[in-house]
Amino acid sequence: MEMMTEQEQEFGVSAAEAVTDEGGQQEQGANPAEMAEENTGAEQALVEQIARLETERDQLMDRLARLQAEFDNARKRQEREKTEFRDYATGMVVEQFLPVLDNFTLALGSNASAEQLRSGVELIVKQMDEVLRGLNVQAVATVGEMFDPRVHEALGSVERDDLPDQSVAEEIRRGYRLRERLLRPALVRVASNPGQTEA
16 A cells, blocks of 8 residues: 555545546636637627617617607597588588578668568578478477476466466477487476366
8 A cells, every 4th residue: 555645644635636636627727718608609699689689679669659659640630630520510500500690681681561570580480490400400399298307497387277287388498409419498387277286
């Protein structure tokens, strides 16, 4: 059995093992160059991935900005079209009332008798009713109809023997509806028939 050197005794390692370790370290010493190459390759891949992601981000931000601009333009266009449509609809309605206004102006400027003025105003009212019918505006039925709080507004009651109790006796102001929508209720007086109330 070989004698161990002082170093071997101190560290518990034989010279052969030390050489092997040094050789191993030398092999490991060769690895850092390979590892550096591998690290450089990995770093390059990360740099390329970052560049690709930044490009993708920039494209998405650009697309977002364009979509926002398109949305704003569409909203402005919709508002403009809505205003134009409202103006067009208003113009169509006003245009139909202009002849009625012309007839009122002619009636005010004439030196006709009271009877002629009355018949002129009746013609104007008839003309106005025709315009309203053309716009699907109808008068609310009143006198003789049963009082309906959905379309009539009562201003009081009047005693009447010739009408059913709670029916409309007088129309004070005409009410109108546009198709099924009530524009304004009719102001009416409601009949109170004591003979029917007691029965």
